[in-house]
Amino acid sequence: MTALSFPSETLTRTGNLNLAPVPALADADRKGLTKKEVAADHPTWCPGCGDFSVLALYFKLIEKRKMHHEKITTVAGIGCSSRFPYFVQAHGAHFIHGRALPFASGVSLSRPDLHVFVFGGDGDAFSIGGNHFSHTARKNVKLTYCVMDNWVYGLTKNQTSPTSPLGYKSKTDSWGSGDRPINPMKQAIAAGATFVARTTHTNPNHVLQMMEAAMDHNGFSFIECLSECVEFYPGAFDGANPRKGGQFPEVPKDHDVTDEYAAYKLSEELMPGKFGIIYKVNRPTKNENEAKIVATNREKFAALPDWQILQKNFDRMK
Amino acid sequence: MSETTTATAPAGGTPQVSHISEAVIRIAGNSQDGIQAIGGFLARLAGRSEQEVMTFMTIPSTISGGPSIFQVRIGSGEVLSAGDEADMLLCFYQHSYENHLGSLKAGGIVLYDSDHVTEIKPENLQKYRHIGLPISSLVVEAIGGTGRDKGKNVYSLGLIAKMFNLDVTKLHRLLSERFAGKDPKVAETAIAAFNGGYSHTLATAAELFKFKPGENVGLNQIVMGGNEALAYGLIAAGVRFGAGYPITPWSDIMELLRKELPKYGGSFMQTEDEIAAVSMAIGASWGGRVAVTGSSGPGISLKTEAIGWAVMAEIPLVVVDVQRGGPSTGMPTNVEQSDLNIACFGGHGDSPRVVIAPSSVEDCFYTAIEAVNIARKYSTPVIILTDQGIASRIEAFPMPNLEKICQDISPDLTPVADHKPYDLAATDGITRHLAPGTRVASGKYPVVTGLEHDELGHPTGSPKLHVQMTAKRRNKLKKLGADLPTPEVFGPPEGQVLLVSWGSSKGPVQEAVKQARAAGDAVSALHIKYINPLPNGLEKIFEAFSHVLVVELNDEGFYGYGQLGAVLRARYCDPKIRGLTKVDGLTWKIREILDRVKAMTK
Numbered sequence: 001m002t003a004l005s006f007p008s009e010t011l012t013r014t015g016n017l018n019l020a021p022v023p024a025l026a027d028a029d030r031k032g033l034t035k036k037e038v039a040a041d042h043p044t045w046c047p048g049c050g051d052f053s054v055l056a057l058y059f060k061l062i063e064k065r066k067m068h069h070e071k072i073t074t075v076a077g078i079g080c081s082s083r084f085p086y087f088v089q090a091h092g093a094h095f096i097h098g099r100a101l102p103f104a105s106g107v108s109l110s111r112p113d114l115h116v117f118v119f120g121g122d123g124d125a126f127s128i129g130g131n132h133f134s135h136t137a138r139k140n141v142k143l144t145y146c147v148m149d150n151w152v153y154g155l156t157k158n159q160t161s162p163t164s165p166l167g168y169k170s171k172t173d174s175w176g177s178g179d180r181p182i183n184p185m186k187q188a189i190a191a192g193a194t195f196v197a198r199t200t201h202t203n204p205n206h207v208l209q210m211m212e213a214a215m216d217h218n219g220f221s222f223i224e225c226l227s228e229c230v231e232f233y234p235g236a237f238d239g240a241n242p243r244k245g246g247q248f249p250e251v252p253k254d255h256d257v258t259d260e261y262a263a264y265k266l267s268e269e270l271m272p273g274k275f276g277i278i279y280k281v282n283r284p285t286k287n288e289n290e291a292k293i294v295a296t297n298r299e300k301f302a303a304l305p306d307w308q309i310l311q312k313n314f315d316r317m318k
Numbered sequence: 319m320s321e322t323t324t325a326t327a328p329a330g331g332t333p334q335v336s337h338i339s340e341a342v343i344r345i346a347g348n349s350q351d352g353i354q355a356i357g358g359f360l361a362r363l364a365g366r367s368e369q370e371v372m373t374f375m376t377i378p379s380t381i382s383g384g385p386s387i388f389q390v391r392i393g394s395g396e397v398l399s400a401g402d403e404a405d406m407l408l409c410f411y412q413h414s415y416e417n418h419l420g421s422l423k424a425g426g427i428v429l430y431d432s433d434h435v436t437e438i439k440p441e442n443l444q445k446y447r448h449i450g451l452p453i454s455s456l457v458v459e460a461i462g463g464t465g466r467d468k469g470k471n472v473y474s475l476g477l478i479a480k481m482f483n484l485d486v487t488k489l490h491r492l493l494s495e496r497f498a499g500k501d502p503k504v505a506e507t508a509i510a511a512f513n514g515g516y517s518h519t520l521a522t523a524a525e526l527f528k529f530k531p532g533e534n535v536g537l538n539q540i541v542m543g544g545n546e547a548l549a550y551g552l553i554a555a556g557v558r559f560g561a562g563y564p565i566t567p568w569s570d571i572m573e574l575l576r577k578e579l580p581k582y583g584g585s586f587m588q589t590e591d592e593i594a595a596v597s598m599a600i601g602a603s604w605g606g607r608v609a610v611t612g613s614s615g616p617g618i619s620l621k622t623e624a625i626g627w628a629v630m631a632e633i634p635l636v637v638v639d640v641q642r643g644g645p646s647t648g649m650p651t652n653v654e655q656s657d658l659n660i661a662c663f664g665g666h667g668d669s670p671r672v673v674i675a676p677s678s679v680e681d682c683f684y685t686a687i688e689a690v691n692i693a694r695k696y697s698t699p700v701i702i703l704t705d706q707g708i709a710s711r712i713e714a715f716p717m718p719n720l721e722k723i724c725q726d727i728s729p730d731l732t733p734v735a736d737h738k739p740y741d742l743a744a745t746d747g748i749t750r751h752l753a754p755g756t757r758v759a760s761g762k763y764p765v766v767t768g769l770e771h772d773e774l775g776h777p778t779g780s781p782k783l784h785v786q787m788t789a790k791r792r793n794k795l796k797k798l799g800a801d802l803p804t805p806e807v808f809g810p811p812e813g814q815v816l817l818v819s820w821g822s823s824k825g826p827v828q829e830a831v832k833q834a835r836a837a838g839d840a841v842s843a844l845h846i847k848y849i850n851p852l853p854n855g856l857e858k859i860f861e862a863f864s865h866v867l868v869v870e871l872n873d874e875g876f877y878g879y880g881q882l883g884a885v886l887r888a889r890y891c892d893p894k895i896r897g898l899t900k901v902d903g904l905t906w907k908i909r910e911i912l913d914r915v916k917a918m919t920k
Contacts, residue, residue, distance in 0.1 A: 006691040021732045022759045037761055041776055070733075070757040075601075085765050086776055091754035093604055094767040095597065096627050102561075102594035106601025106609065107754070109587065110559045114605075114754055132597075135590035290585045297580035307724035309581050310553060314717060316495070317540045318366060 032066040035059045040089045050201035050227030050237075051081050051148050057207045058088065058117070058146075061215065064208075073114050075104040077129060079121035080155045081148035081227065098128030101136040101145065105286075108143045112287055115215065116143040123153050126162040126182045138192035139286040140219045146211070148201075148227035149184060151236050158232040165270070168233075184224045185267035189260060189279050195221035196263065196279040201228065202241045203248060206275060213277060219285045240272035251276030333526045335483065340393035341527065342401035343478065344421055346414035349378055349386040352471035353410075357388035358712060359475055359492050364392045365541035365714030366488055368532030372825070373712040374400035374905060377651050385413060389421075390712075394530045398825035398832075400711065402907040406481070408474055410434060410453070422446055427523070429477065431470075449522050451477070460514025461507050469511035476515020483528040486516060538717040544679045544708035545570040548638065549578070551686025552610055554720065556727035557636065558584030560610040561598035563591055566650045567709045568614045568640045575610070592620035596637070600628050603635050604766060606729025606753025608693050612638030612702075615648060618660055625699050626665035629791065631766040631775075632740070632749040634693035634700075636686075641705040641821075643903050652903030653707040655821050656872040658881035661701045662850040668788055670795045672700040673850035677824035680715035682708060685847075687723065694727065696794050697749045703849065705871070707822030707905045729753035736760040738773040742786055748794045799851030804859075805844055812862035813840030815919055817898070817911070819869050820846045820882055826906035827869050833908060834915070841915065849882065857890050865919050867898040869911060874899050 038059045045051050062072060072090040076082035078097035085092030095103045100118050108116045125133055125147045136145075152170065153159040159172040163184065167176040188196045195217040199210045207225060214221035226237045238244035251274050256262055263279035301309045343360065345353045357373050364371035370393045378384030391401040403423035408430075409415045415428070415435045422428060424445055432450035442448070457473045472493070479489055493512060497505035520526065542550075549571045552560070558579060562572035575586040589595040592613055599611035613621060618639050628635045641657045643649025661673045672692055676685035682704060689700040730753070737758050739751050752764065765775035770787060772778045807816070809831050819827040824845045834841035844859055846852065860866050868883035874897050879887055883897040898914050900906075 006688045006695065022735050022757075024733055025757070040763070040765075068757070069761065069763060070755055073754045085767075089761060089763050091752075091756075091763055092765040092775075093601070093631075094765060094769065095600075096623055096768055099593060099597040099624065102589060102597035103601035103604075105587075105594075106559070106561065106598035106603075107605045109585065109598075110602040110607065110609070111605040111753075111755065131590055132594055135594065290580075294580045294583055294585060298583060301581045305724075306556075306582050306726070307554075307720040310550065310724060311720050313550070313578070314540050314720065317362075317542050318538070318717070 030068060032063055033069065035063060037069075038062050038089050039087065041086045043087045044083055045080060046231050048230040049080070050150065050229070051084075053201040053204055054081070054119070054146065054148055054207065054225055054227060055084065055087055057204055057211060060208055061211045065212070065215070067115065071114055073104075073107055073116050075100050075107065075116065075118045077120050077124040078155070079124045079153075080150075080229075081119055081121040082124055084119040098124050099132065100124065101129060101132040104143050105136055105139075105141045108141055109287060109290060112142075112291075118143055118145045120145070120147055121154070122147060122149045122151065122161045122163040122184075126184065126187065130162070133187070134191040137188055137220050137222065140192070140194050140283055141286045142219055144211075144214045144217075144221045144223070146214070146223045146225055147184065149224050150227050150229040150233060151181075152229050152233040154229045154232055170232075181270070183267060183270060185273075185278055186264060188222045189263050189267065193222045193279070194219040194281050194283050195277070197221075197223045197277045198273065198275050199223060200226035200237055200240050200248070200275065202237070202243070203275070206248075210277070217280065219283065237271070240275070247272050249274055251278060257281075333520060333523045335526050335528050337530055338527050339395060339530050340391065340397070341406065341482065341529070342389065342391045342404045343406045343408070344387060344389040344404035344418060345408045345474070346385070346387045346418040347410035349384050351386070351410055352468065353386060353388045355496075356471045356475045356478070357390045359489065359496070360390045360392065360478070361712040361714070362492055362541045363484060363488055364532075365539040367485060367529075368534040368537060368539065369394055369529065369714070370397035370532070370534065371541070371712065371714050372397045372400045375710055377710075385417065387414075387418065392529065394532050398829040399908060400905065402909050408478065410470070412437060419446065427481075429481070447524065449520070451518070453477075456514065456518070457511060461511050469507065472508050472511040473515040476512040477518060477520070479512070480516050480518060480520055481523065481526055483526060534714075539714040540717050541712060541714045542679065543570070543710060543712050544676070544682045544704060545640065545710070546574060547679045547682040548676070548686050548702065548704060549574040551683040552636065552690065553578060553582060554683070554718070554724045555687040555690035556607070556725045557610050557690060558582060558607060559586070559599070559602040559605075560612075561587040561589050561595040561602070562611055563589055563595050563613065563617060565614045565617045567642060567706050568612050568617070568638065570709070571612055571638060571640070592617040593624060596621040596624040600624060600633055600635055603628075603633050604751065604754070606731070606755070607727055608634045608636060608690050610636040610638065612640065614640045614642050615644045615650070615657070616646065618657060618664070622660065622665040625671065625701075626667060626669045627768040628699040629665075629669040629671050630768045630770075632697045632791065633751070633766065634697050636689050636693055637699060637701045639701055639703050640709045641703065643901075649903045651706070653705055653822070653871060653905055654901060654903065655705055655823070655870050656881065656901075657703060658820075658849060658870075658872070658885075661703045662885070668792070670792050671850065672696070672698055672795060672798065673703055674700065675703040675821040675847060675849055676708060677819075677821060677845060677847065678715075679708060679711065679713035681847075683718060687725075690727070692798065695748070696798055697751065698795065703821065705822050707871075729755075731755045733757035733759060736762065737764060739764040739766065739775055740771060740773045740787065740790070742773055742790065746794075747790055747797070795851050799848075800854055802848045802851070802853035804853050804855035805846060807842050807844055807859060809835060809842030810840070811842070811859070813842050814863065815839070815841045815865045815867060815915055816860065816863035817841065817843040817867055817869050817915070818846060818882070818886070819843060820849060823869050823871065823906055826908055826911060830908045830911040830915070834912060846882065849885075852885070852889060856886070857892070860890065860892055860894065864894065866892065866895045867915060867918060868895065869898045869906070871901065871906070872899055873901050
């Protein structure tokens with residue numbers, strides 16, 4: 001018989017700080033969080049970076065929706081914008097480049113009680129993480145993904161990104177980019193995302209509106225938020241900023257958000273393009289599908305302790 | 319077939335019956351002949367008959383068809399390997415006959431389908447006992463014309479049952495259980511095919527056999543394969559979430575978990591790729607309950623970056639690596655132990671992690687539980703390094719005490735006053751994360767990260783912190799190494815030769831020791847289960863031997879050591895340590911080990 005060197009034991013949560021359990025608080029006794037309570041480290045972004053406004057609006061979302069610290073999870077991959085979790089006072093994870101979505105899916109699928117927000121940039125989402133973007137969208141995993149698209153690699157200091165427009169001069173394409181850029185809206189719709197919205201950092205009210213709608217969507221909700229890189233691609237989004245002589249054309253009032261072809265058509269133009277909810281449909285989420293499989297399986301076994309379920313299998317292998 | 323004694327004298331043309339303590343039966347055919355099923359029935363019968371059993375199989379890596387074998391060794395006493403040479407060979411085709419006759423011991427029995435095996439060389443008739451039966455035609459006679467290919471295996475099982483006097487009642491029950499729930503006609507046909515084979519007189523056989531009673535009397539045994547045992551071990555350990563991508567031979571584990579976990583309220587996700595699988599498992603582990611991912615060969619290469627993240631962020635995780643022949647796509651359905659290096663050292667930077675290798679099917683079950691508990695206790699990724707040699711073989715082992723073993727590892731979400739995940743002053747130096755959903759009264763929430771970080775998980779470029787945190791990650795596992803039991807020597811603790819094994823080589827190495835000692839050679843063995851970190855005290859064991867030969871299924875490399883051999887050389891700087899390796903994609907034969915030992919210690 002094999003003896004276990006490491007039998008199960010009750011593990012304590014270590015630390016030199018006060019880990020003594022504290023009483024639970026009833027929701028009714030808890031006030032909404034203030035911006036001060038939600039802000040953590042001071043962001044490391046360059047002054048004037050568009051990401052500041054996305055962060056500020058995320059704080060506002062938490063305040064406005066009276067979310068509790070511990071129920072919020074902020075997940076990111078690698079890139080300037082992916083530094084996000086450090087700046088938020090909530091359970092956060094700063095994962096590896098391009099893989100924030102599968103990590104966040106693991107959280108969402110195993111912990112349905114949490115809000116899962118994922119932040120990242122265009123390189124993280126559409127280049128190194130391109131495969132995960134398509135599959136998380138088609139599986140309709142319940143989480144909100146906000147891509148701060150600046151059309152350039154910022155953290156590594158000015159290389160061509162998958163959304164850099166043709167002719168963009170970067171350190172890796174000094175003669176101008178020759179690869180057709182990705183259209184994030186079309187990509188998301190084609191992959192099967194059930195909520196697709198577009199906004200820009202220079203219109204704070206609109207960003208918040210999109211964040212709220214995304215959070216309320218039951219499924220994979222994707223927001224592309226144009227977010228200017230003042231260091232390497234200044235003026236990239238002036239065309240979408242009325243204060244800089246551009247336009248902010250919203251999705252027409254009569255647009256049917258459930259019409260996939262109309263949504264695709266609406267996504268044609270990249271600058272300024274259309275802002276608002278481009279596509280939104282309801283389809284069972286991966287979370288619901290899995291929960292259904294579990295419920296069906298549990299019907300027969302719910303009354304049994306786990307070891308007896310396993311015993312039934314083992315008895316058949318005698 | 320050792321210790322053969324003749325019990326019944328030949329009488330009037332009926333074959334005599336000899337009592338035997340063990341037999342090695344090899345069945346050779348094509349992959350669609352269902353010969354794995356015969357092997358499975360024989361193994362389960364042995365388990366129910368208080369015998370020991372071990373199987374060995376090869377399957378082609380082609381999509382459909384191709385030659386395939388199943389070898390089963392049944393013993394009334396201890397069985398440590400699937401056997402070097404077969405006592406009986408059952409072959410369906412000319413190619414099976416020709417390719418596998420060499421695996422039969424001199425004087426062994428070859429039972430062949432004379433409808434397909436037509437050319438027999440006269441010299442073979444001298445060396446082996448030939449029994450030719452038109453099996454294909456006989457099956458048609460027994461069960462009719464349709465579906466005869468399906469009946470051939472069960473008919474042959476009947477023939478084997480006749481030849482070895484197997485318990486027909488138990489076999490009938492196994493057949494009925496196997497085909498239960500399907501169209502009742504399927505079970506009826508199976509029984510008819512079996513009875514057809516069993517009722518054959520085997521008049522041309524000179525001898526029939528009967529096993530002595532099994533020694534595992536009163537043991538309640540179960541029979542399963544290594545991958546199954548590993549998957550069930552994870553379930554017993556309380557794992558309720560996993561993610562994976564299909565690859566041979568790991569897929570069995572993910573298929574089983576996908577099917578079984580929902581019964582326990584859990585789920586297993588098939589992801590778009592290997593990287594998504596490991597990332598999703600890490601996300602779920604961070605969610606508060608150790609999750610599992612796994613793969614084989616190339617898939618493990620893809621996962622290394624994320625495993626490095628889990629080392630850095632100190633997230634518990636179980637990664638199963640069912641090794642196969644490498645590098646690259648290599649030999650997907652063959653056995654090799656060449657992933658030790660990637661398991662221990664794969665990835666960039668200094669990233670200490672735990673590697674454990676199970677040695678048998680039973681050990682797969684218990685190792686899975688240990689891996690989960692080490693991952694939790696030390697907040698670290700643990701790699702279970704199993705191999706194709708165990709993954710697909712079937713063994714009988716005592717029923718585990720599930721009520722005692724099964725554990726609940728649900729996360730504790732009790733609110734706390736304050737928390738630092740990477741606390742440098744923690745008494746045991748081990749990180750323990752709060753699962754998201756846990757309220758921290760101070761309002762200061764932790765971040766888990768792959769960047770070098772301070773005690774709260776916030777990024778730092780401080781040289782001092784990098785030194786401290788690197789030491790923290792290393793020292794917690796050094797502590798684990800110090801807590802590990804020193805393995806026990808198999809055989810006397812001193813002598814000429816010490817054979818060091820890991821993984822599936824344990825059984826063959828111990829059998830080699832038994833044979834060597836029976837021949838008067840001072841050979842002992844040491845099996846190492848905890849590969850990384852190593853347990854303490856090995857140098858003391860090595861001291862008592864003149865030769866330390868590390869037996870492993872991988873290449874000798876530039877400097878003459880296999881992968882564990884190189885680690886032991888680096889750790890102990892002992893010139894006695896040498897490598898005894900091979901890479902033919904097959905498990906060890908006892909003869910091979912003994913010959914190599916002789917040559918190396920001359």
